[in-house]
Amino acid sequence: MENNTRTLLLFDVDGTLTASRQIIKDDMADFMVQINKKVCCGLVGGSDLEKITEQMGGKEALHKLDYVFAENGLAAYKKGETIAIMSLIKKMGEEKLQELINYALGYLANLKLPAKRGTFVEFRNGMINFCPVGRSCSQEERNVFGKLDQEENIRGNMVKCLREKFSADGWVFSIGGQISIDAYPDGWDKRYCLQYVEKDFDTIHFFGDKVEKGGNDHEIYSDPRTIGHKVVSPEDTKKQVSELLGMN
Template identity: 65%
Template sequence: MTRNRMMLLFDVDGTLTPSRKTISDDMYQFMTQVKETVTCGLVGGSDLKKIAEQIGGMDALFKFQYVFAENGLVAYESGNLINKECIQSHMGEEKLQKFINFSLRYMSDITLPVKRGTFIEFRNGLINVCPVGRSCSQEERDQFGEYDKEHRIREKFIQALEAEFPDSGLAFSIGGQISFDVFPKGWDKTYCLRFVEKDFDTIHFFGDKTDKGGNDYEIYNDHRTIGHKVTSPDDTKAQLKELLGL
Protein backbone atom coordinates (compact mmCIF):
# COMPACT_ATOMS: atom_id res chain seq x y z
CA MET A 1 0.00 0.00 0.00
CA THR A 2 1.42 3.38 -0.97
CA ARG A 3 2.03 6.01 1.68
CA ASN A 4 -0.63 8.41 0.45
CA ARG A 5 -3.43 5.86 0.64
CA MET A 6 -3.40 5.19 4.39
CA MET A 7 -2.56 7.19 7.47
CA LEU A 8 -2.22 6.03 11.06
CA LEU A 9 -3.19 8.60 13.69
CA PHE A 10 -2.44 7.96 17.36
CA ASP A 11 -3.51 9.33 20.68
CA VAL A 12 -0.44 9.51 22.93
CA ASP A 13 -1.34 9.06 26.60
CA GLY A 14 -2.44 5.48 27.28
CA THR A 15 -2.08 4.53 23.61
CA LEU A 16 1.63 4.86 22.77
CA THR A 17 2.77 5.54 26.33
CA PRO A 18 1.60 4.58 29.81
CA SER A 19 -0.45 7.38 31.33
CA ARG A 20 1.74 10.52 31.66
CA LYS A 21 4.90 8.43 31.28
CA THR A 22 7.53 8.20 28.58
CA ILE A 23 7.27 5.84 25.62
CA SER A 24 9.22 2.62 26.18
CA ASP A 25 12.32 1.90 24.08
CA ASP A 26 10.61 -1.17 22.67
CA MET A 27 7.51 0.77 21.63
CA TYR A 28 9.59 3.58 20.14
CA GLN A 29 11.58 1.13 18.03
CA PHE A 30 8.39 -0.56 16.90
CA MET A 31 6.87 2.78 15.87
CA THR A 32 10.06 3.59 13.97
CA GLN A 33 9.46 0.42 11.96
CA VAL A 34 5.80 1.36 11.39
CA LYS A 35 6.71 4.87 10.18
CA GLU A 36 8.94 3.37 7.48
CA THR A 37 5.90 1.90 5.74
CA VAL A 38 2.91 4.12 6.66
CA THR A 39 2.44 7.84 7.25
CA CYS A 40 1.92 8.39 10.98
CA GLY A 41 0.62 11.27 13.07
CA LEU A 42 0.04 12.04 16.73
CA VAL A 43 -2.92 13.89 18.20
CA GLY A 44 -3.02 14.79 21.88
CA GLY A 45 -4.86 17.15 24.17
CA SER A 46 -1.61 18.18 25.85
CA ASP A 47 0.61 20.99 24.65
CA LEU A 48 3.61 20.34 22.42
CA LYS A 49 6.12 20.30 25.27
CA LYS A 50 4.25 17.65 27.25
CA ILE A 51 3.77 15.44 24.20
CA ALA A 52 7.48 15.76 23.38
CA GLU A 53 8.40 14.72 26.93
CA GLN A 54 6.40 11.53 26.54
CA ILE A 55 7.71 10.67 23.07
CA GLY A 56 11.38 11.25 23.98
CA GLY A 57 12.07 14.87 23.06
CA MET A 58 11.37 17.25 20.19
CA ASP A 59 13.65 15.43 17.74
CA ALA A 60 11.83 12.14 18.37
CA LEU A 61 8.45 13.88 18.20
CA PHE A 62 9.05 15.45 14.79
CA LYS A 63 10.03 12.12 13.29
CA PHE A 64 6.25 11.74 13.02
CA GLN A 65 5.12 13.49 9.84
CA TYR A 66 2.10 15.06 11.57
CA VAL A 67 1.96 16.30 15.16
CA PHE A 68 -1.30 17.72 16.44
CA ALA A 69 -0.94 19.22 19.91
CA GLU A 70 -3.98 20.48 21.80
CA ASN A 71 -6.30 18.46 19.53
CA GLY A 72 -4.78 20.02 16.42
CA LEU A 73 -5.24 23.64 17.43
CA VAL A 74 -1.44 23.67 17.27
CA ALA A 75 -0.56 21.63 14.18
CA TYR A 76 2.76 20.65 12.59
CA GLU A 77 3.56 18.91 9.33
CA SER A 78 7.13 17.68 8.78
CA GLY A 79 8.24 19.84 11.72
CA ASN A 80 6.67 23.03 10.34
CA LEU A 81 3.89 24.90 12.13
CA ILE A 82 0.78 24.94 9.91
CA ASN A 83 -1.94 26.11 12.33
CA LYS A 84 -2.40 27.81 15.71
CA GLU A 85 -5.61 28.88 17.42
CA CYS A 86 -6.18 30.69 20.76
CA ILE A 87 -9.11 29.94 23.08
CA GLN A 88 -8.76 33.24 24.98
CA SER A 89 -9.42 35.25 21.83
CA HIS A 90 -12.27 32.95 20.85
CA MET A 91 -14.12 33.14 24.20
CA GLY A 92 -13.41 36.72 25.26
CA GLU A 93 -12.25 37.80 28.71
CA GLU A 94 -15.66 38.30 30.34
CA LYS A 95 -16.90 34.82 29.46
CA LEU A 96 -13.54 33.34 30.37
CA GLN A 97 -13.48 34.87 33.84
CA LYS A 98 -17.02 33.74 34.63
CA PHE A 99 -15.97 30.19 33.78
CA ILE A 100 -12.75 30.40 35.83
CA ASN A 101 -14.47 31.94 38.86
CA PHE A 102 -17.17 29.27 38.93
CA SER A 103 -14.59 26.49 38.53
CA LEU A 104 -12.41 27.77 41.36
CA ARG A 105 -15.43 28.11 43.67
CA TYR A 106 -16.54 24.57 42.79
CA MET A 107 -13.09 23.12 43.43
CA SER A 108 -12.84 24.94 46.78
CA ASP A 109 -15.81 22.87 48.01
CA ILE A 110 -14.38 19.48 46.98
CA THR A 111 -12.58 17.38 49.59
CA LEU A 112 -10.02 15.00 48.08
CA PRO A 113 -7.30 12.72 49.50
CA VAL A 114 -4.82 15.52 48.61
CA LYS A 115 -4.81 18.88 46.81
CA ARG A 116 -1.77 20.49 45.29
CA GLY A 117 -1.31 23.39 42.83
CA THR A 118 -2.13 24.48 39.27
CA PHE A 119 -5.85 23.73 39.13
CA ILE A 120 -6.46 25.58 35.86
CA GLU A 121 -3.95 25.52 33.01
CA PHE A 122 -4.26 27.50 29.79
CA ARG A 123 -3.23 26.00 26.50
CA ASN A 124 -3.67 27.55 23.08
CA GLY A 125 -6.74 25.56 22.15
CA LEU A 126 -8.25 24.58 25.48
CA ILE A 127 -8.46 25.05 29.23
CA ASN A 128 -7.32 22.12 31.36
CA VAL A 129 -9.12 21.79 34.71
CA CYS A 130 -7.49 19.62 37.38
CA PRO A 131 -9.28 19.16 40.74
CA VAL A 132 -6.22 17.63 42.45
CA GLY A 133 -3.75 20.12 40.92
CA ARG A 134 -1.27 19.39 38.14
CA SER A 135 1.73 19.77 40.46
CA CYS A 136 0.81 16.52 42.23
CA SER A 137 3.35 13.69 42.35
CA GLN A 138 2.99 10.51 40.33
CA GLU A 139 1.85 8.68 43.47
CA GLU A 140 -0.75 11.37 44.16
CA ARG A 141 -1.82 11.25 40.50
CA ASP A 142 -2.39 7.50 40.74
CA GLN A 143 -4.24 7.98 44.03
CA PHE A 144 -6.61 10.54 42.53
CA GLY A 145 -7.17 8.35 39.47
CA GLU A 146 -8.42 5.54 41.67
CA TYR A 147 -10.46 7.91 43.83
CA ASP A 148 -12.06 9.43 40.74
CA LYS A 149 -13.09 6.01 39.42
CA GLU A 150 -15.10 5.47 42.60
CA HIS A 151 -16.42 8.97 43.28
CA ARG A 152 -16.67 10.34 39.69
CA ILE A 153 -15.21 13.71 40.70
CA ARG A 154 -14.51 14.88 37.17
CA GLU A 155 -17.79 13.60 35.76
CA LYS A 156 -19.81 15.46 38.43
CA PHE A 157 -17.71 18.60 37.91
CA ILE A 158 -18.51 18.60 34.19
CA GLN A 159 -22.21 18.11 34.93
CA ALA A 160 -22.11 21.18 37.18
CA LEU A 161 -20.38 23.23 34.46
CA GLU A 162 -22.90 22.13 31.84
CA ALA A 163 -25.75 23.16 34.15
CA GLU A 164 -24.13 26.53 34.96
CA PHE A 165 -23.20 27.39 31.36
CA PRO A 166 -25.84 25.66 29.17
CA ASP A 167 -25.43 28.05 26.22
CA SER A 168 -21.68 28.52 26.43
CA GLY A 169 -20.80 26.64 23.25
CA LEU A 170 -18.19 24.75 25.26
CA ALA A 171 -17.45 21.02 25.19
CA PHE A 172 -15.90 18.95 27.96
CA SER A 173 -13.67 15.91 27.64
CA ILE A 174 -12.10 13.62 30.25
CA GLY A 175 -8.62 12.35 29.45
CA GLY A 176 -5.73 10.91 31.44
CA GLN A 177 -5.94 10.37 35.19
CA ILE A 178 -6.43 13.74 36.84
CA SER A 179 -8.04 16.41 34.66
CA PHE A 180 -10.51 17.29 31.94
CA ASP A 181 -10.34 19.62 28.96
CA VAL A 182 -12.68 22.48 28.10
CA PHE A 183 -12.85 23.86 24.57
CA PRO A 184 -15.28 25.35 22.03
CA LYS A 185 -17.52 22.73 20.44
CA GLY A 186 -15.84 21.34 17.36
CA TRP A 187 -12.38 21.88 18.86
CA ASP A 188 -12.09 18.24 19.93
CA LYS A 189 -9.63 15.85 18.26
CA THR A 190 -11.69 15.82 15.07
CA TYR A 191 -10.30 19.33 14.49
CA CYS A 192 -7.02 17.82 13.29
CA LEU A 193 -8.72 15.88 10.49
CA ARG A 194 -9.14 19.01 8.35
CA PHE A 195 -5.39 18.96 7.73
CA VAL A 196 -5.22 15.38 6.43
CA GLU A 197 -8.65 14.19 5.28
CA LYS A 198 -8.10 15.15 1.63
CA ASP A 199 -4.66 13.55 1.38
CA PHE A 200 -5.45 9.99 2.45
CA ASP A 201 -7.97 7.39 1.38
CA THR A 202 -8.19 5.92 4.88
CA ILE A 203 -7.26 7.29 8.29
CA HIS A 204 -6.95 4.76 11.10
CA PHE A 205 -7.20 6.26 14.59
CA PHE A 206 -5.96 4.49 17.72
CA GLY A 207 -7.04 5.69 21.17
CA ASP A 208 -7.93 4.48 24.64
CA LYS A 209 -10.48 7.07 25.86
CA THR A 210 -13.09 6.22 23.21
CA ASP A 211 -16.19 5.96 25.42
CA LYS A 212 -18.61 8.91 25.56
CA GLY A 213 -17.02 11.70 27.60
CA GLY A 214 -13.50 10.53 26.80
CA ASN A 215 -11.24 12.75 24.73
CA ASP A 216 -10.95 10.16 21.93
CA TYR A 217 -14.71 9.63 21.58
CA GLU A 218 -15.44 12.11 18.79
CA ILE A 219 -12.55 11.22 16.51
CA TYR A 220 -12.98 7.48 17.15
CA ASN A 221 -16.60 7.72 15.96
CA ASP A 222 -16.02 10.23 13.15
CA HIS A 223 -17.03 9.03 9.66
CA ARG A 224 -13.63 10.10 8.34
CA THR A 225 -11.71 7.63 10.50
CA ILE A 226 -11.56 3.91 11.13
CA GLY A 227 -11.48 3.74 14.92
CA HIS A 228 -9.42 1.28 16.95
CA LYS A 229 -10.04 1.14 20.71
CA VAL A 230 -6.92 0.12 22.65
CA THR A 231 -6.29 -0.60 26.30
CA SER A 232 -2.52 -0.04 26.52
CA PRO A 233 0.62 0.49 24.39
CA ASP A 234 1.00 -3.30 24.17
CA ASP A 235 -2.53 -3.58 22.81
CA THR A 236 -1.77 -0.83 20.29
CA LYS A 237 1.25 -2.79 19.12
CA ALA A 238 -0.76 -6.00 18.81
CA GLN A 239 -3.49 -4.31 16.77
CA LEU A 240 -0.93 -2.62 14.51
CA LYS A 241 0.80 -5.93 13.84
CA GLU A 242 -2.51 -7.43 12.79
CA LEU A 243 -3.50 -4.43 10.66
CA LEU A 244 -0.15 -4.12 8.89
CA GLY A 245 0.82 -7.78 8.79
CA LEU A 246 4.07 -7.15 10.70
Protein backbone atom coordinates in the same frame (compact mmCIF):
# COMPACT_ATOMS: atom_id res chain seq x y z
CA MET B 1 -1.28 -4.14 4.54
CA GLU B 2 1.33 -3.09 1.98
CA ASN B 3 3.27 0.15 2.24
CA ASN B 4 0.71 2.86 1.55
CA THR B 5 1.15 6.62 1.46
CA ARG B 6 -2.64 7.05 1.24
CA THR B 7 -3.20 5.57 4.71
CA LEU B 8 -2.68 7.54 7.92
CA LEU B 9 -2.48 6.17 11.45
CA LEU B 10 -3.36 8.77 14.09
CA PHE B 11 -2.58 8.10 17.75
CA ASP B 12 -3.69 9.57 21.03
CA VAL B 13 -0.73 9.89 23.43
CA ASP B 14 -1.72 9.29 27.09
CA GLY B 15 -2.88 5.71 27.63
CA THR B 16 -2.29 4.86 23.98
CA LEU B 17 1.43 5.30 23.28
CA THR B 18 2.52 6.03 26.86
CA ALA B 19 1.27 5.49 30.38
CA SER B 20 -0.53 8.62 31.55
CA ARG B 21 1.92 11.56 31.53
CA GLN B 22 4.88 9.19 31.31
CA ILE B 23 7.69 9.14 28.75
CA ILE B 24 7.30 6.63 25.93
CA LYS B 25 9.14 3.34 26.52
CA ASP B 26 12.03 2.46 24.22
CA ASP B 27 10.28 -0.53 22.66
CA MET B 28 7.23 1.57 21.82
CA ALA B 29 9.39 4.36 20.38
CA ASP B 30 11.18 1.81 18.18
CA PHE B 31 7.82 0.39 17.12
CA MET B 32 6.62 3.82 16.00
CA VAL B 33 9.72 4.20 13.84
CA GLN B 34 9.05 0.79 12.25
CA ILE B 35 5.42 1.46 11.40
CA ASN B 36 6.18 4.94 10.08
CA LYS B 37 8.21 3.20 7.37
CA LYS B 38 5.05 1.41 6.27
CA VAL B 39 2.42 4.14 6.57
CA CYS B 40 2.15 7.81 7.47
CA CYS B 41 1.77 8.38 11.20
CA GLY B 42 0.65 11.25 13.40
CA LEU B 43 -0.15 12.15 16.98
CA VAL B 44 -3.16 14.07 18.27
CA GLY B 45 -3.09 15.02 21.94
CA GLY B 46 -4.74 17.48 24.25
CA SER B 47 -1.46 18.64 25.76
CA ASP B 48 0.69 21.41 24.33
CA LEU B 49 3.68 20.73 22.09
CA GLU B 50 6.17 20.99 24.96
CA LYS B 51 4.48 18.21 26.96
CA ILE B 52 4.01 15.97 23.92
CA THR B 53 7.66 16.48 22.98
CA GLU B 54 8.72 15.45 26.48
CA GLN B 55 6.52 12.37 26.46
CA MET B 56 7.63 11.20 23.03
CA GLY B 57 11.34 11.43 23.83
CA GLY B 58 12.33 14.79 22.36
CA LYS B 59 12.12 16.83 19.17
CA GLU B 60 14.11 14.36 17.09
CA ALA B 61 11.55 11.63 17.77
CA LEU B 62 8.64 13.92 16.89
CA HIS B 63 10.23 15.09 13.66
CA LYS B 64 10.34 11.49 12.45
CA LEU B 65 6.54 11.47 12.42
CA ASP B 66 4.55 12.95 9.57
CA TYR B 67 2.13 14.93 11.74
CA VAL B 68 1.90 16.20 15.30
CA PHE B 69 -1.35 17.79 16.41
CA ALA B 70 -0.97 19.38 19.83
CA GLU B 71 -3.96 20.78 21.74
CA ASN B 72 -6.35 18.70 19.60
CA GLY B 73 -4.84 20.08 16.40
CA LEU B 74 -5.10 23.77 17.23
CA ALA B 75 -1.32 23.73 17.08
CA ALA B 76 -0.62 21.68 13.95
CA TYR B 77 2.77 20.57 12.64
CA LYS B 78 3.96 18.57 9.63
CA LYS B 79 7.48 17.15 9.72
CA GLY B 80 8.32 19.68 12.43
CA GLU B 81 7.03 22.68 10.48
CA THR B 82 4.05 24.71 11.71
CA ILE B 83 0.83 24.34 9.72
CA ALA B 84 -1.45 26.51 11.83
CA ILE B 85 -2.01 27.94 15.32
CA MET B 86 -5.43 28.90 16.71
CA SER B 87 -6.18 30.99 19.82
CA LEU B 88 -8.75 30.27 22.53
CA ILE B 89 -8.80 33.89 23.68
CA LYS B 90 -9.77 35.18 20.23
CA LYS B 91 -12.48 32.54 19.91
CA MET B 92 -14.21 32.86 23.32
CA GLY B 93 -13.23 36.28 24.69
CA GLU B 94 -11.96 37.21 28.15
CA GLU B 95 -15.40 37.50 29.79
CA LYS B 96 -16.47 33.95 28.95
CA LEU B 97 -13.05 32.62 29.93
CA GLN B 98 -13.16 34.21 33.37
CA GLU B 99 -16.74 33.14 34.04
CA LEU B 100 -15.78 29.52 33.40
CA ILE B 101 -12.50 29.64 35.32
CA ASN B 102 -14.05 31.35 38.36
CA TYR B 103 -16.85 28.80 38.57
CA ALA B 104 -14.47 25.85 38.18
CA LEU B 105 -12.12 27.18 40.87
CA GLY B 106 -15.06 27.49 43.25
CA TYR B 107 -16.16 23.93 42.48
CA LEU B 108 -12.65 22.57 43.00
CA ALA B 109 -12.28 24.47 46.27
CA ASN B 110 -15.22 22.55 47.72
CA LEU B 111 -13.85 19.10 46.86
CA LYS B 112 -12.34 17.07 49.69
CA LEU B 113 -9.62 14.79 48.30
CA PRO B 114 -6.78 12.67 49.74
CA ALA B 115 -4.34 15.25 48.35
CA LYS B 116 -4.42 18.64 46.62
CA ARG B 117 -1.31 20.08 45.04
CA GLY B 118 -0.60 22.87 42.56
CA THR B 119 -1.85 23.93 39.11
CA PHE B 120 -5.57 23.25 39.25
CA VAL B 121 -6.21 25.33 36.12
CA GLU B 122 -3.87 25.19 33.14
CA PHE B 123 -4.54 27.65 30.34
CA ARG B 124 -3.48 26.36 26.93
CA ASN B 125 -3.62 27.84 23.49
CA GLY B 126 -6.71 25.85 22.54
CA MET B 127 -8.27 24.67 25.78
CA ILE B 128 -8.47 25.04 29.54
CA ASN B 129 -7.47 22.04 31.62
CA PHE B 130 -9.02 21.61 35.09
CA CYS B 131 -7.37 19.21 37.51
CA PRO B 132 -8.98 18.45 40.90
CA VAL B 133 -5.82 16.97 42.45
CA GLY B 134 -3.47 19.51 40.83
CA ARG B 135 -1.14 18.78 37.92
CA SER B 136 1.96 19.04 40.11
CA CYS B 137 0.91 15.95 42.09
CA SER B 138 3.32 13.02 42.40
CA GLN B 139 2.77 9.82 40.44
CA GLU B 140 1.57 8.12 43.63
CA GLU B 141 -0.91 10.92 44.33
CA ARG B 142 -2.04 10.76 40.70
CA ASN B 143 -2.72 7.02 41.02
CA VAL B 144 -4.63 7.46 44.28
CA PHE B 145 -6.84 10.11 42.71
CA GLY B 146 -7.33 8.01 39.58
CA LYS B 147 -8.61 5.08 41.64
CA LEU B 148 -10.88 7.33 43.74
CA ASP B 149 -12.21 8.96 40.57
CA GLN B 150 -13.18 5.56 39.19
CA GLU B 151 -15.02 4.75 42.40
CA GLU B 152 -16.75 8.11 43.01
CA ASN B 153 -16.95 9.63 39.49
CA ILE B 154 -15.40 12.91 40.69
CA ARG B 155 -14.62 14.24 37.23
CA GLY B 156 -17.85 12.94 35.73
CA ASN B 157 -19.89 14.82 38.32
CA MET B 158 -17.91 18.00 37.70
CA VAL B 159 -18.35 17.68 33.93
CA LYS B 160 -22.11 17.31 34.44
CA CYS B 161 -22.23 20.57 36.42
CA LEU B 162 -20.06 22.39 33.90
CA ARG B 163 -22.21 21.28 31.00
CA GLU B 164 -25.41 22.37 32.70
CA LYS B 165 -24.01 25.84 33.34
CA PHE B 166 -21.83 26.59 30.32
CA SER B 167 -22.84 24.50 27.29
CA ALA B 168 -25.10 27.31 26.09
CA ASP B 169 -22.02 29.56 25.86
CA GLY B 170 -20.43 27.20 23.34
CA TRP B 171 -18.17 25.26 25.73
CA VAL B 172 -17.60 21.50 25.49
CA PHE B 173 -16.21 19.43 28.37
CA SER B 174 -14.53 16.04 28.31
CA ILE B 175 -12.61 13.80 30.67
CA GLY B 176 -8.96 13.61 29.64
CA GLY B 177 -6.10 11.40 30.78
CA GLN B 178 -6.04 10.14 34.35
CA ILE B 179 -6.67 13.26 36.43
CA SER B 180 -8.13 16.15 34.45
CA ILE B 181 -11.00 17.70 32.50
CA ASP B 182 -10.64 19.55 29.20
CA ALA B 183 -12.77 22.57 28.29
CA TYR B 184 -12.79 23.92 24.75
CA PRO B 185 -15.10 25.62 22.23
CA ASP B 186 -17.64 23.46 20.46
CA GLY B 187 -15.95 21.81 17.47
CA TRP B 188 -12.46 22.10 18.93
CA ASP B 189 -12.15 18.47 19.99
CA LYS B 190 -9.69 16.08 18.32
CA ARG B 191 -11.73 16.10 15.11
CA TYR B 192 -10.30 19.56 14.54
CA CYS B 193 -7.05 18.05 13.24
CA LEU B 194 -8.80 16.11 10.47
CA GLN B 195 -9.16 19.21 8.31
CA TYR B 196 -5.41 19.08 7.70
CA VAL B 197 -5.30 15.46 6.52
CA GLU B 198 -8.71 14.33 5.25
CA LYS B 199 -8.03 15.33 1.63
CA ASP B 200 -4.58 13.72 1.50
CA PHE B 201 -5.50 10.22 2.68
CA ASP B 202 -7.99 7.59 1.58
CA THR B 203 -8.04 5.89 4.99
CA ILE B 204 -7.43 7.35 8.46
CA HIS B 205 -7.18 5.01 11.44
CA PHE B 206 -7.39 6.47 14.94
CA PHE B 207 -6.18 4.70 18.07
CA GLY B 208 -7.27 5.97 21.49
CA ASP B 209 -8.24 4.83 24.98
CA LYS B 210 -10.82 7.43 26.10
CA VAL B 211 -13.31 6.62 23.34
CA GLU B 212 -16.52 6.34 25.38
CA LYS B 213 -18.93 9.27 25.28
CA GLY B 214 -17.49 11.97 27.53
CA GLY B 215 -13.90 10.89 26.88
CA ASN B 216 -11.63 13.18 24.89
CA ASP B 217 -11.11 10.57 22.14
CA HIS B 218 -14.80 9.90 21.56
CA GLU B 219 -15.53 12.42 18.81
CA ILE B 220 -12.62 11.56 16.53
CA TYR B 221 -13.02 7.84 17.26
CA SER B 222 -16.65 7.89 16.12
CA ASP B 223 -16.20 10.37 13.25
CA PRO B 224 -17.14 8.88 9.83
CA ARG B 225 -13.84 10.11 8.41
CA THR B 226 -11.88 7.74 10.64
CA ILE B 227 -11.74 4.05 11.45
CA GLY B 228 -11.68 4.02 15.25
CA HIS B 229 -9.74 1.53 17.38
CA LYS B 230 -10.22 1.37 21.14
CA VAL B 231 -7.06 0.43 23.05
CA VAL B 232 -6.46 -0.14 26.74
CA SER B 233 -2.68 0.32 26.97
CA PRO B 234 0.44 0.97 24.86
CA GLU B 235 0.94 -2.79 24.67
CA ASP B 236 -2.57 -3.20 23.27
CA THR B 237 -1.87 -0.43 20.75
CA LYS B 238 1.20 -2.27 19.55
CA LYS B 239 -0.77 -5.51 19.23
CA GLN B 240 -3.64 -3.95 17.27
CA VAL B 241 -1.38 -1.97 14.94
CA SER B 242 0.77 -5.05 14.27
CA GLU B 243 -2.35 -7.00 13.31
CA LEU B 244 -3.58 -4.17 11.09
CA LEU B 245 -0.27 -3.87 9.24
CA GLY B 246 0.39 -7.62 9.09
CA MET B 247 3.53 -7.39 11.19
CA ASN B 248 2.84 -10.46 13.36
